[in-house]
Amino acid sequence: MKAVNYAVLALFGAVLILAGLSLPDRGDPTAPLNRDKSAAGTPNAPSYYIRNPERDAATPNMVTVILADYRGFDTMGEETVILTAGLNCFLILRRERTKEKRR
Amino acid sequence: MMRRDDDAIISLVSRTVSPFIMIFALYVIFHGHYSPGGGFQGGTMLAAALILVRLAAGSDLAQLQFPRSWGTPLGSAGVLIYWGTGFVSMLCGGNFLNYAFLPVSGPPPHHRNLGILFIEVGVGLAVMGILTAIYDDLLEGRPHD
Numbered sequence: 001m002k003a004v005n006y007a008v009l010a011l012f013g014a015v016l017i018l019a020g021l022s023l024p025d026r027g028d029p030t031a032p033l034n035r036d037k038s039a040a041g042t043p044n045a046p047s048y049y050i051r052n053p054e055r056d057a058a059t060p061n062m063v064t065v066i067l068a069d070y071r072g073f074d075t076m077g078e079e080t081v082i083l084t085a086g087l088n089c090f091l092i093l094r095r096e097r098t099k100e101k102r103r
Numbered sequence: 104m105m106r107r108d109d110d111a112i113i114s115l116v117s118r119t120v121s122p123f124i125m126i127f128a129l130y131v132i133f134h135g136h137y138s139p140g141g142g143f144q145g146g147t148m149l150a151a152a153l154i155l156v157r158l159a160a161g162s163d164l165a166q167l168q169f170p171r172s173w174g175t176p177l178g179s180a181g182v183l184i185y186w187g188t189g190f191v192s193m194l195c196g197g198n199f200l201n202y203a204f205l206p207v208s209g210p211p212p213h214h215r216n217l218g219i220l221f222i223e224v225g226v227g228l229a230v231m232g233i234l235t236a237i238y239d240d241l242l243e244g245r246p247h248d
Contacts, residue, residue: 055212056212056215057212057215057216057219058212058213058215058216059136059137059215059216059219060136060137061135061136061137061138061139063139063141064135064136064141064219064223065215065219067141068141068218068219068222068223069202069215069218069219072189072200072222073199073200075185075222075226076185076186076189076200078143079181079182079185079225079226079229079230080182082178082229082230082233083178083179083181083182083229083233085233085237086174086175086178086232086233086234086236086237087175089236089237089240089241090175090236090240092240093240093241093243094240094243095243095244
């Protein structure tokens with residue numbers, strides 16, 4: 001059974017490596033992600049995000065603008081996830097004070 | 104549990120270093136517009152400064168700096184700041200989280216600049232509060248460590 005597991009794992013790794021080999025190079029200007037227009041002729045998001053943060057938000061750091069402005073909903077979800085994790089720790093790990101006193 | 108030995112060097116160094124970590128964390132939060140950084144990173148560093156004192160001086164003594172009961176409320180306050188910024192911009196006529204409609208003076212890019220700052224402060228507060236609260240929750244049942 002263990003041999004089957006390792007065989008499946010090796011197969012999966014081989015598929016991933018094959019898929020990774022056919023990815024476009026970093027910064028390749030002809031890759032679909034880096035083109036100015038998408039295949040449908042609409043403006044592509046990455047080139048817009050690189051050109052316009054200074055004009056839109058008066059902020060030189062484009063990472064901050066993407067994180068907090070263009071992708072504000074995403075960051076809001078991340079923060080809510082952190083709060084949920086903290087509340088779950090609170091609910092699971094905290095004990096009731098009254099019971100400890102009774103012991 | 105083992106008895107805590109108070110080591111002068113450890114307590115002195117941690118007490119000296121903690122405020123400087125906090126200052127740098129605030130710099131990381133508020134300078135996130137111009138350099139790498141932001142709410143998540145700065146909040147983590149604030150929590151690191153608080154947890155450093157908790158580790159070195161013990162949780163009992165660290166209550167003077169940051170009480171156990173503050174973590175979760177501060178985290179919730181951070182999330183409320185984020186959602187509140189979104190709702191204020193919605194009440195003032197824009198879409199949810201469209202900072203251009205925030206009720207401040209100046210042209211819209213500066214509104215967005217300020218909105219990003221509010222967001223980062225909220226994220227920093229939430230991350231700091233929740234990380235410290237998780238550390239305190241893990242110590243539950245050993246209140247004097």
